[in-house]
Amino acid sequence: MYQYPKNLYTDVRIETVSKTNIQFENGELKENKTVSEKGAMVRIYDGKRWYYSATTDLNSIQNEIDDLAEMAVPNSAILQDSVVDKLEINRGMDLRYQQDDVSLISNDQKMALVKSYLELISDYPEIRNSKIFYLDNHTVKHFVSGKGADITFDTQNCTIVARYTIMANDFPQDGQANIYKIRFHELAGHQREVRDEIEKDLDYAKRAVPVKPGVYTCILSPLVAGVFAHESFGHKSEADFMIGDEEMRKEWVIGKKVGASLLNIIDSGQIEGSGYVPYDDEGCRAKKTYLIKDGVLSGRLHSAYTAALLNENPTANARAISFEYEPIVRMTTTYIDSGKQTKEELFGEVEDGIFIDDFKHGSGMSTFTIAPSRAYRICHGKIAEPLKIAVITGNVMKTLHEIDGVSDAVEIKSFGTGGCGKMEQYPLRVGFGGPYVRVNGINVQ
């Protein structure tokens, strides 16, 4: 297919993306776009340095390979290089969504679907500003390498998103409902879920009072627990942060106790949803990786490059947001595993605390931060009045030890909008989730 230069490692990733974006703003059609885009990322490695080129001209891939090869230094031992050795040679087709390809659904059907959600907004006069989106994406990736890999696989999603602003007590309150599915027909008939979200937000907007800043015991909803896992520990598990850093390697040695014994955090690209990555962007097959097992550091996330440098195994976490970027170490679906208590038991043991139900955004390095969009006081084990909170924060490594309760059922959440950001690469679709998680000592402002 391509003439791979001798004594260099080469791979090519071609992405074919078909996507639709239909958008109504306050009942008026604002966008109805169907796009099909193709582009390629070419990589060459000479054992010392990587060379990347992104192109939209698929006829010029061989030229791009040849140009990059000119910059590289041929290495007769490249196939014995530890990084190249870690790159998997997978071959085959995994076109799971070919039969249900959303790009084959007519625009009329998609418009009819979005209109079936549009109508319900008018039932809520408190909603002053609204946008309803229909978004879908079917992506086919073809990955080949000079080492012999040749994989074609696809991913797909479709989403209805309702975003709205409620005006209550002279203050605006933003909210959103998100229905995420893999196949088009699964998106119909979820109006009750959208109404439930709107009604929760309405009640919140009307009754919320400012929180008294302080340190509280918080119970995180499965969605927020997932964000917490992603922000508090997921990023710390990305091995590219550890390259050449002896202190980090000593600090983050596998087997170290890093959290409460009931804590298990997992990353897996195998779960269907927004973090589904059957193969990563250097052709490695998806795996399930325990980051923390029973409170003990058990694994970390790798590309072939970081796995080689740390003498560990690739975990299929080399991902790029599009063909325009090289793969770097990223999460897929990250979640806290279930515990033994029921949700009711978890809440019942809290005299005075806060329930974080939903969030606007999160971030985390040494300190994690989550900006809640809905939060409630917990009083004598019961959910009480809604609270206005700017952010909740805590020191990551202290907070993981402060988890003292985990409920018995995991919910995995997927999203068709937004995603994870790491330096220049935003947004990357990821999934997250967990059970209800109780954490002590959270700083609330």
Added chain:
Amino acid sequence: MVREQFQVKINSFTLNVTQTAVDAVRKKQITKTGCRVYSDGYIGISGTFGEAGEKTWLDAEKNLMKKIPYPYPPSAGKTRIRNTKKACGSQTDFLKQSEEFLARIRKDFPDFICSNKLMSVESEVSIHNDLGLDYCNSDQSIVFGLVVKHIKSINVFDTIYSFEDRDPDFESVYEDLSSQLTAFRNPMEQKINGKIPVVIGFQDISGKFIESLNGEALGRGVSIFGDKIGKKVFNDDFSLIVDRGIEPIHASFFDVEGSVLESDQTALIEKGQIRCGYADKKTADKYGMRNTAAAGGEYNSVPALSVPPLSVLPSQKTLAEILNGRDAVIAAVLSGGDFNNEGQFASPVQMAYSIRDGKLVGKLPELTISGNIYDLFGNDYFGQSGDKPFCGERYLVLNMDVNQY
């Protein structure tokens, strides 16, 4: 029927940095072309990577059948080319200069590890149509985006160093980074609790302004500034402008609808008074607002209201003059702060330095900053620095509540 082409070209050469050395090189040459067709109050759009061919135009015409309303006249009869590129060297020169820069950091600061990217970026954005509109904006910059970690630290990273300029002097950038790393080496244990001047970039605290000056939010009555248009609610020294001048790098002088501003700037908040929100053609027409050239969107999207480039008008004073001998804290790296819906702001600060006489003197333990938008930009507003003391940026000085935990 009017045909209009909107095109974005990006040409970048990026160096990936690991362990304070270049370990990868990326080149990217991307052209994205959007074809728009206006007819009978509707818009049809299609886009393609590379140059548009007749098929892209035919697809745009077909998309008129989707009946997307756009009853606003396309911009017409204006020609302007603005090229703010400065002479810069070749990719080979950039690689060489960067490797020398990183080698110097490795030698002088062996106790730090730098990673992430150094980039050379060229951009060209153009719009032209059958009605004689022909605009083109070209720019170029060098970007230093370094993630910095002390070798003894157990954090994933400790701080971020970013600097962007059209033709940076590598020596000055080195001196700037050097001053931060030197301050980092001097941990200060003093507890700071209470209200003190905080030096902070506007982009770190701009969220509520972006949300509340949105023309659609104002028009529909969901902005906390809704009853404050025309009123003075902030400090006399605080003015916020839509800035399509030459200072913001890679910001075109026109928006994606081809709208422009007189002198490339217009005030949204002037001397503390909220004058108007930002608006595109539709928002301006619908709510009787002024069009502030705030249309945005992807190359192949229907133009829509989006956040335009915003700048706080700088004062005549340098940072040191604003502080006037007062000790201060610079919030160098914030960790995900936000406002609640009443305008109360709070944020952890992952990296803060102590400032004395306008200079960085030491690294502070992690802290939180907070305050209310009307106080921070009202009585607690000291000003926006006229100089660019760190990272090639101007900084606000606000009296904020600071707490260490």
